Amino acid sequence: MCLSIPSKVVKIDPELNIATVDTMGVQRTAGLDLMEEGSVKIGDYVLLHIGFIMNKIDEEDALESLRVYQEILEKLDEEERRVLVLEDDNCVNREAP
């Protein structure tokens, strides 16, 4: 299932070329290998797919979809939310919000 929730970049490790992102309160790491060096900064909103950042999202769009997702996620308990977020960027077929 693919809701494609935007994630916010909270940390960047240039050595490993990995970013730590926050997706609705769930933190995880994602590879920066598909992004030009220096193009992703802390605070940027990004789209994840199978463990990689595949593109940046316009802040306004990201905030709008996050508002909608927030409403959805409020109905879930923590475990469900974690499963959902992890499943979200795993679909091999689609990933755009």
Added chain:
Amino acid sequence: MSSLELKDLYDGFRDPDVIKGYQKLIAAEAKKLDRNVNIMEVCGGHTHTIMKYGLTQLLPENINFIHGPGCPVCIMPKERVDHAYVLAMQPDVILLTLGDMIKVPGSHGSLQDARAKGADVRYVYSPMDALKIAEENSDKKIVFFAIGFETTTPMTAALLDVVIKRGINNIFFHINHVTVPEVMKELIDSRDEHVNSYDHRIDAFIGPSHVSVISGSKIYELFSIEYHIPVVVAGFEPVDVMEAIYMMMKQFNEGRSDLEIQYKRLVTPEGNLKAQALIEHYFEKVSLFKWRGMGNVPNSGLKLRDEFAAYDAEVLFENILPYDEIDDHKLCICGDILRGFAKPQECSVFGTACKPSSPLGSCMVSSEGACAAYYKYGNLI
């Protein structure tokens, strides 16, 4: 995920007023058009949206959907699943893959069945998970069974890039990446054989936005320019699909066949150039790739370039991999469904011998195949 249904999640997510708004606009355009149009949604994600929200019901009768080949999991032919199975059964191999791939039946069974027989098959969230597994199992060969359209290809390339840079010698790749424009082309070109059965079989394409996030919308130029078929690259929400259909209807009425992007939030004509460069560096086209249900499609698959043969599981395990052709089930009409000649209900075993729990053909294999979607949301049609 407990009692929570997908539907509950999406309920607050679509805006019924916007959808109804588009419904009116589309109806007005459809009235001006004095013919039927067949719109193909290439991707399973769109099929899912259309069936789930019953969008067909919202649309005028002269708009008909054709459900395309759509999901990298469903289109995997038995031959390739058998490769994965044979590799997984090797005692010194750990086989890694993504998505629903583990459930797709081959001729000996699925990867799930292999696992039940003791094979080490693992499902990873990201190709990069292979690095850790390889490190912890230095005595094993880690084979990444790579699947997916343009969207996932650069991730496989990125893993190989790291493997080479770090000098890791126990990760290998079984490549099953396929490309979308080539299969779309095949769907149109194959029209000639059946020219009497359906006039103007595909009048427009809804292009998958995810593919274009990587490849850009430019990969569909051929269809608007050479084939004069409109293409609208669209997102996956019901509102996105409705807007895309409206854009198409306007094109029909204005006599245009343009390539347009509905999903401007993330798709550009050029796409992600870094990702494209990675793909170009590591992969080249294969002359034929067999799609489950569709048969051989020219230039639609990728392989590792020869210079990277040392990482190619198909080269390393050449002696044990089976290369016999396997026919699709003879009652299965997936090929016709994908080409737009038939609907799932017309298949004689739909919902009886063929169900999501015991799929015979590609269209029933994954939850987003056309037959599976009709089975699940059939009450909506």
